[in-house]
Amino acid sequence: MYATQADFVGRSSVAAPSRVEDYIRSTQFDRPTLVLDTDLVADRFHALRAGLGHAAIHYAVKANPERAIVERLIGLGCHFDAASRAEIELCLGLGAHPGSISFGNTVKRASDIAFAHHAGITLFAADAEEEIDKIAAHAPGAEIYIRVVVTASEADWPLSRKFGCAPGKVIPLMRRAREAGLRPVGLSFHVGSQTRHAAMWGATLDEVAGIWAAARAAGFDLDLLNIGGGFPAFYGEEVEPPASYAAEVMRLVAARFGEVPRVMAEPGRGLVAEAGAIAAEVMLVSKKSDTDTHRWVYLDIGKFSGLAETIDEAIRYQFATERDHEPMGPCILAGPSCDSADVLYERRPVLLPLGLTSGDRVIIRNAGAYTSTYASVGFNGFPPLDVVVI
Known part of the structure; x- marks a missing residue:
């Protein structure tokens, strides 16, 4: 019909x-x-940075890996979320510092982990035992954050269960990482693509805050919260201005997590669409x-x-x-x-x-x-x- x-x-x-x-x-x-107009990318970066405050912006390179965009963002001091060796090579080749890149894909080839480690990248995502074992073997001593599946999403395009682990697996995975010589430093999640209003983050943040508190109570001194993407673009339905949207998200984060030393945000669509x-x-x-x-x-x-x-x-x-x-x-x-x-x-x-x-x-x-x-x-x-x- x-x-x-x-x-x-x-x-x-x-x-x-x-x-x-x-x-x-x-x-x-x-x-x-x-x-594409990279001046508009720069304008959006400045707006998001104004709202996100102390949170580091890690551009999700997969959204658009055009060299001119990555180069412009490097010049602005942006960090990067890379999903593959090719994206890492792109960022490094254009002058990004290894410390500004996180290897955020939870499904990585062992040789690519080794490549990233030798290139100086120290921050990796994981959501499974085997992935932790690969990182421990090929990037010894690295920092890892555990990606969590979230069920509360009001996004236009909620993400599937392909990435992330159930809340009950977080602490066992952190223990496994610590025993393998890695440094479990935090959590990551994704609220869902095209989350049009900042208030829509509330239920997801409640869910992750409970997991965060349980991990800290279990003895893990977490200092990194990766809030992922979800920052929206205009596709015909009203969205909030980027600076005020980002500021409200950070207010919601602070209300639930308190002072977190390191916060990462991974806008892709919200930066370049x-x-x-x-x-x-x-x-x-x-x-x-x-x-x-x-x-x-x-x-x-x-x-x-x-x-x-x-x-x-x-x-x-x-x-x-x-x-x-x-x-x-x-x-x-x-x-x-x-x-x-x-x-x-x-x-x-x-x-x-x-x-x-x-x-x-x-x-x-x-x-x-x-x-x-x-x-x-x-x-x-x-x-x-x-x-x-x-």
């Missing part, structure tokens, strides 16, 4: 980065292209039958070429066209590939101009995060998402 008019998602009421959109409107592209937009093109507009209520609009970019976060319609991108002054109507939005899963929005159709036709240009707003990194190398022969930094 199709959604009602009230459910449609149309143009953003919040202006997207004007420099990015101006560049897209004045430039011809022969393939889908992500345009609004710094970029995608230049796309309409490939076809059609109806499946003469009585069909909705048009199908096919873009030259889809799930396999950068818009993977439209899975389950979790992330609701905003669109702008040169026909936005014309009458609008609902449509089902799809990508170009020969895969029936490549439908972006159908349960909640998108509001786009009724006059839209093949060849019309479309701007996909606030698409700086999890787009270029999710693009395939060329599924169906369609080119991967190109990137331009202005």
Whole structure:
């Protein structure tokens, strides 16, 4: 059953980065292209740092590993959360200090742990016995923090149980780490991607605070709390300004944990999403039958070429066209590939101009995060998402 008019998602009421959109409107592209403005990344970094206070910002490199972004953040004194050897090499190669990088993936190849250790990285995440054993063998004496599964999440995209351990495993894992010569220094968690309001962190922080207190009571002198990501971007629903959002999160942390010597935050989306937009093109507009209520609009970019976060319609991108002054109507939005899963929005159709036709240009707003990194190398022969930094 199709959604009602009230459910449609149309143009953003919040202006997207004007420099990015101006560049897209004045430039011809022969393939889908992500345009990024690192000045906007810097602006967001300063806003988050103002709100987070003494917490160290570890940019989640996986959100967008574009060299210009990483280089700009290094210059601003940012730290980094790396999920792989390649991300570590990227950061180090651009001048990041090893002490500013944490190896935050809880599933690591032993040789990559050894590489990170020899490169000078001392902080690792773990959530299982075998991972602790690998770290002890290949990064002796390292600091580790235990990632915990949290069940209380009000995020638009709650994370699964893939990463983290149950609360009851935290203390046994810390004991195992200490016995293996490692230094268990704290906990990490993730409140869920796109947690739009700071108040939504409360129940998760309550959950983690109980685990923290139990670990300290068991004799572990914890001094590191990694609050992960979850910092939101604008996708059509109201989000709080980044500085006030971050400040409220830190107030909630302090109310539950008191003075924690080291706090880490790992914004990815919240740092880079609004710094970029995608230049796309309409490939076809059609109806499946003469009585069909909705048009199908096919873009030259889809799930396999950068818009993977439209899975389950979790992330609701905003669109702008040169026909936005014309009458609008609902449509089902799809990508170009020969895969029936490549439908972006159908349960909640998108509001786009009724006059839209093949060849019309479309701007996909606030698409700086999890787009270029999710693009395939060329599924169906369609080119991967190109990137331009202005």
